[in-house]
Structures are given as structure tokens and as C-alpha cells.
Amino acid sequence: MKIGEIWSQLGSIMASIMFVYAMFDKFFPPHLRRYFLKYTNKFSTLFYPYIQIKFHELSGEKLKHSETYKTIQTYLSANSSQSARRLKAEVIKDSQNPLVLSMDDNQEIVDEFNGIKVWWSANHTTSKSQSFSFFPTSDEKRFLTLTFHKRNRDVITTSYIQHVLEEGKAITTKNRQLKLYTNNPSKEWMRYMSTKWSHTSFEHPACFETLAMEPEKKEEIINDLLKFKEGKEYYTKVGKAWKRGYLLFGPPGTGKSTMISAIANFMNYDVYDLELTVVKDNNELKRLLIETSNKSIIVIEDIDCSLNLTGQRKMKKENDDDENEEKKKLVDKAKGEEKNESKLTLSGLLNFIDGIWSACGAERIIIFTTNFVDKLDPALIRRGRMDKHIEMSYCSYEAFKVLARNYLDVESHDELFPVIGKLLEDTNMTPADVAENLMPKSITEDFETCLKKLIQSLEEAKKKLEEEEAKKKTEEKVEEARLKEEKDKQKIAQEEENVKANENSKENDKENGLIH
Numbered sequence: 001m002k003i004g005e006i007w008s009q010l011g012s013i014m015a016s017i018m019f020v021y022a023m024f025d026k027f028f029p030p031h032l033r034r035y036f037l038k039y040t041n042k043f044s045t046l047f048y049p050y051i052q053i054k055f056h057e058l059s060g061e062k063l064k065h066s067e068t069y070k071t072i073q074t075y076l077s078a079n080s081s082q083s084a085r086r087l088k089a090e091v092i093k094d095s096q097n098p099l100v101l102s103m104d105d106n107q108e109i110v111d112e113f114n115g116i117k118v119w120w121s122a123n124h125t126t127s128k129s130q131s132f133s134f135f136p137t138s139d140e141k142r143f144l145t146l147t148f149h150k151r152n153r154d155v156i157t158t159s160y161i162q163h164v165l166e167e168g169k170a171i172t173t174k175n176r177q178l179k180l181y182t183n184n185p186s187k188e189w190m191r192y193m194s195t196k197w198s199h200t201s202f203e204h205p206a207c208f209e210t211l212a213m214e215p216e217k218k219e220e221i222i223n224d225l226l227k228f229k230e231g232k233e234y235y236t237k238v239g240k241a242w243k244r245g246y247l248l249f250g251p252p253g254t255g256k257s258t259m260i261s262a263i264a265n266f267m268n269y270d271v272y273d274l275e276l277t278v279v280k281d282n283n284e285l286k287r288l289l290i291e292t293s294n295k296s297i298i299v300i301e302d303i304d305c306s307l308n309l310t311g312q313r314k315m316k317k318e319n320d321d322d323e324n325e326e327k328k329k330l331v332d333k334a335k336g337e338e339k340n341e342s343k344l345t346l347s348g349l350l351n352f353i354d355g356i357w358s359a360c361g362a363e364r365i366i367i368f369t370t371n372f373v374d375k376l377d378p379a380l381i382r383r384g385r386m387d388k389h390i391e392m393s394y395c396s397y398e399a400f401k402v403l404a405r406n407y408l409d410v411e412s413h414d415e416l417f418p419v420i421g422k423l424l425e426d427t428n429m430t431p432a433d434v435a436e437n438l439m440p441k442s443i444t445e446d447f448e449t450c451l452k453k454l455i456q457s458l459e460e461a462k463k464k465l466e467e468e469e470a471k472k473k474t475e476e477k478v479e480e481a482r483l484k485e486e487k488d489k490q491k492i493a494q495e496e497e498n499v500k501a502n503e504n505s506k507e508n509d510k511e512n513g514l515i516h
């Protein structure tokens, strides 16, 4: 018989005694009751070498649902679905696995930690509500009981419980359905909602395995993310806010947005897609920031197009050395606007990134994307703000191999892969275009047809590029010839002028009698 069962039977005996005790409550004088309790307790502790800890479902004065109870339940559910005989099924909101199985009441499961055995059981007590109500409810109290030998008290109360809570939290985070938040109110009524963000579930399937880019570069990003995720102590030690900024830049279709989704899935973070063009002023930006949660990614796509932030910054700089009255007036105006926070400004955005931003949250990543990195104000993308600059480039051979595996399940092809590799070197094709060519358009298209289709596209692209280069060269030559002609003309004109000037001077000399 299991330890838990033995002691649950002993418990029933004790309960029967207590019942008898309760029945005769009225007839026992109080001092006899005290003796009875004292000796029954002594009796049980003498022979009972186990310690029990109860974790109640409802806790605190207001009987709120206990987070600890939920976390332990999550930890146990992984174990109980295999070992408990009677299970309870629950549907959990916002979870990737909405159906959660946990052990049913009075079931018991065994867990092991560093070679120590412990027993968990799910229990409940029911007592009828004494107070009058139109909707009588039975007062049911649920709790989980942890039983362990008293010789293991220290390990269990310090390390084991900590381990259970950490594991439970990790499982909750892993199973959490990610959310995609946006501040772009698509519906008019949303403008009047108290919260500035609306959300939907984030279900983008992108991941690092399917992201096409050079393996070393990918590895470097993954390592950077892992270091960030596990960097709580490090960031505290160096006195830096636990945040990291990434700048993704490159031509359209090179995978910047796909990379953001891959990062979100890898880190298990929610995504806040911040649309700056609809943010009224700096105050609204602050409010939006305060409403974001930890473990999240704040994304500003196409930062170069979002606002004319560069202009304002430049105006401010120019003021330092330029005395021009007109400019000064403009700068004062911009400063006034910043002061009143009546507009969204570059300094507002910089504050968003490293001012109050640092103080009101942890474990957050901010990502900017742009097609034109040179257009951005250096202040916006300097290290410390945007810690890592990642260039998303045209499709390389290594990136193509990832796409071929994703789209065609092909790892290599002796004949066609080298041709594609060579053509990719000679052209600038984005991973988006390569992917489009590789995608079978009908069930009759096999992988070789798709690879040949890509080769054809690459050859066309190469031809186009060569034609463009040839055209450019011809134009350059024409321009060169035009310049040469102009120069020659100028030279001839100059020479003619010189001859004329010479003749004039000779004539003058003749008139003056210097030449006979």
C-alpha cells in the first residue's frame, strides 16, 4: 500500500475520532477537550515520520486565486497525465495547449528530487455555507498536499519547492499563447477605449531554422538572444536596464519582418507593433510604453518613414553654432513643442527607448527596421540604444539552401545547386523572390522543375543586370564623349581667343609705332 494511502486511512480514522469529538462536543467540558486534542496530536507526531505542506487554491483575506497553487498545478500536470489514474480536464485560455490534464481529487502522484521521494495529492474540503443566500453555494476549498519524510525537511522546503515553482513558471511561459499588440485603432470605437493597445493571438510560424541567412550570422544572433534572456544578474551587476535594441536593415523582401517573428517565437515574447504615425504626442508614447508588459518585443517598422524625426534633430544641432535669426525661430518653436509635449519628437522617442523606458520594465527588446539605414539620425541608432545592427542582405548560397530545404525538402543537387550558387553570386535576388520561385505552383511541379524555374529567373535577373550595366556604361561613355567634346570646344575657343588677343596686341603695338 502507498504511503499516502496509509496515511489517508489514518487520516480517516482521525477524522472519525474528530467527528465523535464533535458529536460529543457539548457533553465534554472544555479542559477535557483540550487534553483529548493534545494527546491525539502527540500520538500522530510520534508515529508519523512525514511532514505535510498544504497549498490552498484561494489565499489571502480576499480569497484570491493563488498563483503558487496554479504554478504547482502546472508543474504537476506534466507528471500527473502519465501517473495519475483519474484525471481532470480543464480548458485554459491564452495557452498553446488549451486542454490541461491534472490529477483529480484524492489522487496521488509521486515525484522525485535529488533521489528524495515526495508525494503530492489533490484534496478538497466542503462545508455548507451558514449564511442565508438566495443562491446557496457549498463552500469548497481545494488544496494540494505535499508529503515528505521529516529527515528531508531542509531540502524540500528550500530547494525542492523553489524548483517546482521555477519549473511550473517555465512551463506556463512555454505554453503561453503569444500575443500581437497594435496601437493602430482600426475601428473608430477603439479610440475611446481605456487601453491604447488592442491585441490578437500571434501565430506566425517563422523560426530560426526556416530563416534563410548565413549560418554564422544566425548563430551569432541566437547566442546574443540567449545571453540576453539569461542576463538578469549580469544586467543588475553592471547597472544597466535589462533591455536590448536591434536595428534590422536591408532591401525589401530580405526577411526583416520574418526575423522579428522568429525572435518572438524563439524568446516566447509578445510583440508590440508600434505604429508611430498614429501616436499623437510624447505623452501618448509614454502611456503606450507603460502599458506594455515585460518579456516583450516592441517593434517600430520602417523607422525612416515613420516620422520626420531626423529634421527636428538637425535643426536643434544647427542652433548651437548658427546665429541665423530665422533658424533660431524655427528651433525655438521645435523646442517649445518638445517642452509642451504637444507633438511626437525625436527626443520623445529617445526617452521612450532609454529614459523612462529603462525604469518601467525589464526583459524587453526593441527592434527598428529600415530599408535605408543611412537616412537615420545617428543618435537614434547609436550603440546602447540599438545595440546590434543586423544587415539583412540579398540571398546567398547558404540562405538558398535553407529555402530549398523549407520549400522543397531538398538538401542538395549535384547538377543544379552549383549553377544556382554561381548565379546568386552574379545577381541581387532577395530571399522573398527566391522563395517565390521555389514554391511549387501545382501538384505536378516536382522539385527539379522548381529549381529550374529559379535558374531561369536568376538568368533573367542576371541578363537584366548586365543590360542595365551595359546601358549605364554606354550612358557613361556618351557623357564622357560629351564632356570631352565640350572640353575640346572650350579649348578651341580659348585658342581662338588667344590668337585674337595676340593679333589685337600686335595691331595696337603697330598703331603706337612700336612695330614698323
Ligand SMILES: Nc1ncnc2c1ncn2[C@@H]1O[C@H](COP(=O)(O)OP(=O)(O)OP(=O)(O)O)[C@@H](O)[C@H]1O
Residues within 6 Å of the ligand: 210, 211, 212, 213, 250, 251, 252, 253, 254, 255, 256, 257, 258, 259, 371, 392, 431, 432, 433, 435
Ligand atoms: N531571410 C528569409 N528567410 C526566409 N524567408 C524569407 C526571408 N526573407 C524573405 N522571406 C520570405 O519573403 C517574405 C517577405 O519577407 P519579409 O516581409 O520578412 O521582408 P522584409 O525585409 O520585412 O521586407 P520589407 O522591407 O518590405 O518590409 C516572407 O513572408 C518570407 O516568406
Ligand SMILES: [Mg+2]
Residues within 6 Å of the ligand: 256, 257, 258, 301, 369
Ligand atoms: Mg517588413
